Amino acid sequence: MTSSDVVIVGAGPAGLKAAVYLGRAGIDACVVDEYPVAGGRLLGQRYRQRGHWWVGRKVAQELLDSLSACPSVRLLLHTSVVGLSREDDRWQIRLSGADGNIEAKAVIVATGASEVPIPVPNWTLPGVMTVGGAQVMANVHGVRPGQRGLIIGLGALSFAVAQELAWANVELAGIVLPPFGPPFRWLGSVDEQWSRLVHWMHLAPIWMRPLQPALMRPQWCRRIMAAAPRRGLAVAGTRLRPNVRALRIVGDDRVQGVELVPCQGDAEPSGKPWVEPVDFVCLSGGLRPVPDIVKAAGAAVLESPGGLYDVPVSGPLGETTAPGLFVAGNVLGIEGAQVAMAQGQLAALGTVCWLTHSPDRSLEQERAFLAELEEARRKTLILFDPAWPEVQCRAEQAWRSRGESH
Amino acid sequence: MTGRLHGIGSAERQSPTVQFYLDGKIVTGMVGEPVAMSLWALGERTLGWNEESGEPRGVFCNIGHCFECRMTIAGQPDQRACLYPVREGLEVRRQPRPSALTIVDGMTRL
Amino acid sequence: MAPQVIVIGAGVIGSACAYYLSQAGASVTLIDQGDVGSGTSSRCDGNVLAIDKEPGYDSLMALMSQRLLHELASVLPPFEYRRPGSYLVCDNDEEAKAAWDWVGQQQEAGLPFWYLDRAAIHSHLPHLASDVPAGLYCGSDSTLNPLLYTQRLVQAAKQHGCQVRVHQAVTEIVVNRGAVAGVRLADGTVLVADVVVVAAGVWSPRLLQPLGVTVPIQPRKGHLLVSAKGPLFGDAKVMEFGYLMSKFGRERQAPEDALRYGVALVYEPTESHNFLLGSSRELGVWDTAPKWDVVQAIGRRALRFYPGMQQATLIRSYAGLRPWTPDHLPVVSRVSDIAGLVIAAGHEGDGIGLASVTGHLVCDLTLERPPIIDPRPLRWDRPALTSWKDGGADG
Known part of the structure; x- marks a missing residue:
């Protein structure tokens, strides 16, 4: 058993940013991550935003370089946290297997997000992966997912990954809609899926951007999408095919193709199905927070309408309802790396206040960090769930009224 | 066509190539990259078989969440190949489907 | 005219x-403060045992329940039911001697028990640690998926007209002039009924106390560990004989942490090709969060009997609250002073196994039919319960 003043679970943008703050303050902190390399999902992200490149790997490297100058911070990689409980005024962080335990005064949970599954029939065949998994494969490790692929689902990552694969010269047959039926109902109607496209406009090619105001109006969005030909609209290095649905994946011991069918919106198929030959499939169902460890620790969470995900109930400095437990990053709701880093700083500040038992924290510092968070939010265009603003609002209310209930 | 991509970022990814073992057969990979990635680049697709159905399984989430890529690595079962870093001489084995649960009527067993 | 019945608690007993x-x-x-099975019935294992029951009433009730369950398995949609029998294994020679007597008594009562000597137990259970001297086997024991079973019972009840209200807590049982009138819900609504069956497990006493009915049911927390899918260690349930030693007035020999938390091996393979490991006992604890020390103690005890489990992957743990009673028999009983009030609770670790006979008996008592088993040992006002003073020794 070892001990640390602070344990940070997750070495992604939020966790690393928090670690830098604590390290510069000379505070003893241990960052734990299952991945063998630090940086989280930053490592695979790259896109053009307003004319310049944003390269996640470089951002991660900068954070790690800052950390290397902080002797009070250590990194424990390829290590899993399997339990988190409060005993005698300390947090016990249980590590997997023979890795032992760490005892800490405070914990920052920055465990990020996971992908929402789309259970297309035969989705267990080798060659079927999440769209994020393909991003990691191609961008982080430089491995080709296959010779020719298909993206099913119009989630946030569909365009980004399609573009990244195109740059890497990996052929894609297009981006199509998921199947009909009860397991896919939470994705919403076709209208809702189409209308979410507007939020990924920053990733769309230049010629499409003028369409954005039109696409923001449901009537126009529907008309534009419905008018798209079966072979699709050229976008992000591939073809967006909003009038084609996947029915099932085919193959013996690996992906050999996907059976597709033309359709008009939510109506029944409007043509004969065919098998599109591909050897890999990316499922793009969207992202959701992973606050499992926060729940296991006994802190309050709030359920989204429809119950697809939970978010921790938290305060402005990432405080949760469990003493000495803080949260930052996509685990609070998917807002991207910039917001995650801003939240990481705030959680680190909150942690320092906790450790020093000082309720009068540096208000200047807090204001500055909150301003950075607002700025990061302004620049971010991700909306992972149309209900997110409402959930965020309820979560803030739940924090403010936490002393009052029960 | 090789299983490796060359282009943006590939220079940063270079690390020495080493030999390791897949079910006793010599294969190659880059030091430090996850076992699953080395295997995928070599064209391997089946990393194991589902215990209940016997169906083949490969990489799914690639970030350690789904546990589909579990293999026996360095003698330890149920290691996530998408997380485990390759090193020289590493022993990687696919986990065969265990024998099915036999259905015996307890009243006739003895 | 068909009586109007409200059953409080949609766990396995109420269902x-x-x-x-x-x-x-x-x-x-059928009404529950949570979802169907969201209490103890989703936090347990799928044991249906006669092997650990006292010879006599206890065993015979268990056997009757097993027969009814076997019928239900052929009538309801599948719930992972299978009947592989079960084993008890002995830690040492003293337990082996006690086991020999135990089997003798059960066989005399007509139960399908067999004693297994050293050669036999290792032939049946090849993964067992080599120093285990003996064991015993009961052929009628079965296993199932408890939450699925509960859900199947509810589905079938609905097909026969049962109304189900979930996420609706009952705040009060309404009694009028010595007879049940209905129940009051949290929002103030009153549902009328001729009969109210209290099948609310550990939550039963707080519903009954205001009526002047004291039933000493207390939570007895139990932990379970869940393995990943992978190689199994046998296809039947295996438990250790040790915790039965108190029935013989003898002390159990076991490591300190096992004794502290009442840890005794339970190995249960499931149809999903994984296994559950139990078990533990902590009386009076309401918090269902798994405790690391107990999880470790269960793991260590399992390794004592199955050294090969060192390589197994455990993926999570959970804990449930067994509704304990001082004499380890449930309460399935009308309440003489209050017409229409029926109690069906206090099954401790045998809720899953005894649900079928309990459901049948409750139906018999409610509709005044000949009871399927003698209901007298299960009365709420039996001496063992009425003489119970809180703060007594751990049962």
């Missing part, structure tokens, strides 16, 4: 009551 009552033509409303 079985609702099933048998609906089948028999009663008009039933």
Whole structure:
């Protein structure tokens, strides 16, 4: 058993940013991550935003370089946290297997997000992966997912990954809609899926951007999408095919193709199905927070309408309802790396206040960090769930009224 | 066509190539990259078989969440190949489907 | 006219009551403060045992329940039911001697028990640690998926007209002039009924106390560990004989942490090709969060009997609250002073196994039919319960 003043679970943008703050303050902190390399999902992200490149790997490297100058911070990689409980005024962080335990005064949970599954029939065949998994494969490790692929689902990552694969010269047959039926109902109607496209406009090619105001109006969005030909609209290095649905994946011991069918919106198929030959499939169902460890620790969470995900109930400095437990990053709701880093700083500040038992924290510092968070939010265009603003609002209310209930 | 991509970022990814073992057969990979990635680049697709159905399984989430890529690595079962870093001489084995649960009527067993 | 029955608690006991009552033509409303099975019935294992029951009433009730369950398995949609029998294994020679007597008594009572000597136990259970001297086997024991079983009972009850209300807590049982009138819900609504069956597990006492009915049911927390899918260590349930030693007035020999938390091996393979490991006992604890020390103690005890489990992957743990009673028999009983009040709770670790006979008996008591088993040992006002003073020794 070892001990640390602070344990940070997750070495992604939020966790690393928090670690830098604590390290510069000379505070003893241990960052734990299952991945063998630090940086989280930053490592695979790259896109053009307003004319310049944003390269996640470089951002991660900068954070790690800052950390290397902080002797009070250590990194424990390829290590899993399997339990988190409060005993005698300390947090016990249980590590997997023979890795032992760490005892800490405070914990920052920055465990990020996971992908929402789309259970297309035969989705267990080798060659079927999440769209994020393909991003990691191609961008982080430089491995080709296959010779020719298909993206099913119009989630946030569909365009980004399609573009990244195109740059890497990996052929894609297009981006199509998921199947009909009860397991896919939470994705919403076709209208809702189409209308979410507007939020990924920053990733769309230049010629499409003028369409954005039109696409923001449901009537126009529907008309534009419905008018798209079966072979699709050229976008992000591939073809967006909003009038084609996947029915099932085919193959013996690996992906050999996907059976597709033309359709008009939510109506029944409007043509004969065919098998599109591909050897890999990316499922793009969207992202959701992973606050499992926060729940296991006994802190309050709030359920989204429809119950697809939970978010921790938290305060402005990432405080949760469990003493000495803080949260930052996509685990609070998917807002991207910039917001995650801003939240990481705030959680680190909150942690320092906790450790020093000082309720009068540096208000200047807090204001500055909150301003950075607002700025990061302004620049971010991700909306992972149309209900997110409402959930965020309820979560803030739940924090403010936490002393009052029960 | 090789299983490796060359282009943006590939220079940063270079690390020495080493030999390791897949079910006793010599294969190659880059030091430090996850076992699953080395295997995928070599064209391997089946990393194991589902215990209940016997169906083949490969990489799914690639970030350690789904546990589909579990293999026996360095003698330890149920290691996530998408997380485990390759090193020289590493022993990687696919986990065969265990024998099915036999259905015996307890009243006739003895 | 069909009686109006409200069953409070949609766990395995309440659901079985609702099933048998609906089948028999009663008009039933099944109500729960949470979801179907969200109490103890989703935090347990799938044991249906006669192997650990006292010879006599206890065993015979268990056996009757097993027979009814076997029938249900052929009538309801599948719930991972199978009947592989079960084993008890002995830690040492003293336990082996006690086991020999135990088997003798059970066989005399007509139960399908067999003693297994050293050669036999290792032939049956090849993964067992080599120093285990003996064991015993009961052929009628079975296993199932407890939450699925509960859900199947409810589905079938609904097909016979049962109404189900979930996420609706009952705040009060309304009694009028010595007879049940209905129940009051949290929002103030009153549902009328001729009969109210309290099948609320550990939550039963707080519903009954205001009526002046004291039933000493207390939570007895138990942990379970869940393995990943992978190689199994046998296809039947295996438990250790040790914790039965107190029935013989003898002390159990076991490591300190096992004794502290009442840890005794339970190995249960499931149809999903993984296994559950139990078990533990902590009386009076309401918090269901798994405790690391107990999880470790269960793991260590499993390794004592199955050294090969060192390589197994455990993926999570959970804990549930067994509704304990001082004499380890449930309460399945009318309450003489309050017409229409029926209690069906206090099954401790045997809720899953005894649900079928309980449901049948509750139906018999409610509709005044000949009871399927003698209900007298299960009365709420039996001496063992009425003489119980809180703060007594751990049962």
